Amino acid sequence: MNLLIKLAARNLIGTGRRTWLNVIVLSFSFLIIIWHKGLLDGWDRQAKNETINWETGGGQYWQANYDPYDPFSLTEAHAKIPSEFDAPLSKGDVTSILITQGTIYPRGRIQSVLIKGINSNQTLLKIPSSLFLKSNDELPVLIGRNTANDNGLKEGDLITIRWRDVHGTFDATNMKVTGIFDTDVPSVDMGQVWVPLDHLQKMMGMPDEATIIVRNKSKEANINIDGWKFNSSEALLKPITDMIKMKSVSGMVLYIILLSLAMLAIFDTQILSIFRRQREIGTYIALGMTKSQVVVLFTIEGALISVLAGLLAALYGIPLLAMQARNGMSIPGGSKGFGLAVADKIYPFYSLELVVMTIIVIMITTTIVSYLPSRKIAKMKPTEALRGKLQ
Amino acid sequence: MENSKIISIEGLKKHFNMSGGKFTALNSIDLQITKGEFTGVVGPSGSGKTTLLNIIGSLDSPSEGKAIVLGQSIGELNVKQAAMLRRSKLGFIFQSYNLLPVYTVFENVEFPLLLLKLDDGERKKMVLESLEWLGLSDKIKSKPSQLSGGECQRVAIARAMVKRPEIVLADEPTANLDAANSHHILKTMLQLNNEFHTTFIFATHDDKVIGYLRRKISLVDGKVAKDEISNN
Numbered sequence: 362m363n364l365l366i367k368l369a370a371r372n373l374i375g376t377g378r379r380t381w382l383n384v385i386v387l388s389f390s391f392l393i394i395i396w397h398k399g400l401l402d403g404w405d406r407q408a409k410n411e412t413i414n415w416e417t418g419g420g421q422y423w424q425a426n427y428d429p430y431d432p433f434s435l436t437e438a439h440a441k442i443p444s445e446f447d448a449p450l451s452k453g454d455v456t457s458i459l460i461t462q463g464t465i466y467p468r469g470r471i472q473s474v475l476i477k478g479i480n481s482n483q484t485l486l487k488i489p490s491s492l493f494l495k496s497n498d499e500l501p502v503l504i505g506r507n508t509a510n511d512n513g514l515k516e517g518d519l520i521t522i523r524w525r526d527v528h529g530t531f532d533a534t535n536m537k538v539t540g541i542f543d544t545d546v547p548s549v550d551m552g553q554v555w556v557p558l559d560h561l562q563k564m565m566g567m568p569d570e571a572t573i574i575v576r577n578k579s580k581e582a583n584i585n586i587d588g589w590k591f592n593s594s595e596a597l598l599k600p601i602t603d604m605i606k607m608k609s610v611s612g613m614v615l616y617i618i619l620l621s622l623a624m625l626a627i628f629d630t631q632i633l634s635i636f637r638r639q640r641e642i643g644t645y646i647a648l649g650m651t652k653s654q655v656v657v658l659f660t661i662e663g664a665l666i667s668v669l670a671g672l673l674a675a676l677y678g679i680p681l682l683a684m685q686a687r688n689g690m691s692i693p694g695g696s697k698g699f700g701l702a703v704a705d706k707i708y709p710f711y712s713l714e715l716v717v718m719t720i721i722v723i724m725i726t727t728t729i730v731s732y733l734p735s736r737k738i739a740k741m742k743p744t745e746a747l748r749g750k751l752q
Numbered sequence: 753m754e755n756s757k758i759i760s761i762e763g764l765k766k767h768f769n770m771s772g773g774k775f776t777a778l779n780s781i782d783l784q785i786t787k788g789e790f791t792g793v794v795g796p797s798g799s800g801k802t803t804l805l806n807i808i809g810s811l812d813s814p815s816e817g818k819a820i821v822l823g824q825s826i827g828e829l830n831v832k833q834a835a836m837l838r839r840s841k842l843g844f845i846f847q848s849y850n851l852l853p854v855y856t857v858f859e860n861v862e863f864p865l866l867l868l869k870l871d872d873g874e875r876k877k878m879v880l881e882s883l884e885w886l887g888l889s890d891k892i893k894s895k896p897s898q899l900s901g902g903e904c905q906r907v908a909i910a911r912a913m914v915k916r917p918e919i920v921l922a923d924e925p926t927a928n929l930d931a932a933n934s935h936h937i938l939k940t941m942l943q944l945n946n947e948f949h950t951t952f953i954f955a956t957h958d959d960k961v962i963g964y965l966r967r968k969i970s971l972v973d974g975k976v977a978k979d980e981i982s983n984n
Contacts, residue, residue, distance in 0.1 A: 364866055375854025644850040647811060648911075649839025649867045651831050743811045747846065
């Protein structure tokens, strides 16, 4: 086998331009597949990390009636914070959030919002709730950049908020925008206002109550608490995982097209080689090679194209991909509307597994594509091949 | 082994299936060839010369009869055994040289030794020696496309001789060469035959080659018409 690899390498290098054209085409495929998958992996990691840091933490306890997809259930989705959370709350291992529906009236328009109350001294989530403590405003409110932009709000603006308390009575007040935060997680920004938890509990008439309790990602979860349902981080991140999976599947179409183009070039070269190199094939046999050795030789020649393509792709691809992994790729502003965490820039992530798997898949495909036309050699008559007679 | 039979052919027939019937290329050939002969199978085109050479060279097999080459019955060899016979004991020279176009002269001559898995040092020594016999020492890095026809054929001879085969089969080796080059090549082969006692078997209808042969086996319509020893 070593001899055949050596001979195949010699033949390939000797062939020159034809080899390099195939190598270049295949190296593009290598690079684009790795780049695209790396981009999705990077997005996946970024989106999950940001969602954990801003929203889900290490999992959430939901009050039994809470259903984020059913806004009508919100009036029932609150309960006293169980005593099991007293110690973790004081240690900052969990943080409680009370959620209710409300309406704001920016620039004279009506805008439905979710009003979320969060502990002012929490550090578990990246919501900058500490701004409540620094503020002298009686009724401070935090909003995300997108909500601020959509409603023409800026720091210091007063907004009128209306809500229904625990008895179903409408109430309203003016609150001051104490801070505007930037986040890549739309689900803590779009159509949401954040207020101090104790204020919201008072406004709603729900002292010591919460809708969800977020726990620290590094702490063990006690999952059996009466009246509360624990949702693991994985379950909460499922929409992101599903979205990335869907994107990966659509990416497969791109890979298949790219690979098909590269494989077509290799297949074509192999067919042409066998057609043009009949005399050479006959000579190999006359000099003492078996037909099956010649088949293997031609197959290795094809397969080596993928090795050379891998090396070439590494040569120009590593600096390119590393540069993009460092500088990130800008994402169009409209992508915020996806409803999932999409940063302004996505930093591709190239894992060893991704690179190795891509190389293996391409090498196996190339070998198969090289082998298929090479089988024709086994049917050749050496005496005819020696004369270069078409068979 | 001198004067011992290295090729023994008895009742050899070779048929080819053609559209519209069977074509008999060789018909009841009986031959004995001994070691060190400088023999030619001569005859007009279509007389069966190349077919006979192909069978002796284990590139083809008899339809009937026996062809025993270096003690091995060609018709009974499997693919691997036939390849091994060609690899270790036989050398081939072709009308159109059949050099590997992307290899250098050195690599072309080295090729049979690679198949024999000789080590680097031994291979290099044998290739350089072979190229020196053929006067090609200054061409080792050239590609076949950079050589003249005569030089290409000398490379082909070097490739055939480098492993010191028992038998060299040369099919119309001078057909693409001018007279001067033909004589040069033939003298070289004769010299190698004298020096190494390698058996040379030609398939030819070229008078220049015929003039050098010590034995002429004339084929007509697939049959041995004449088998004569010359005074060369």
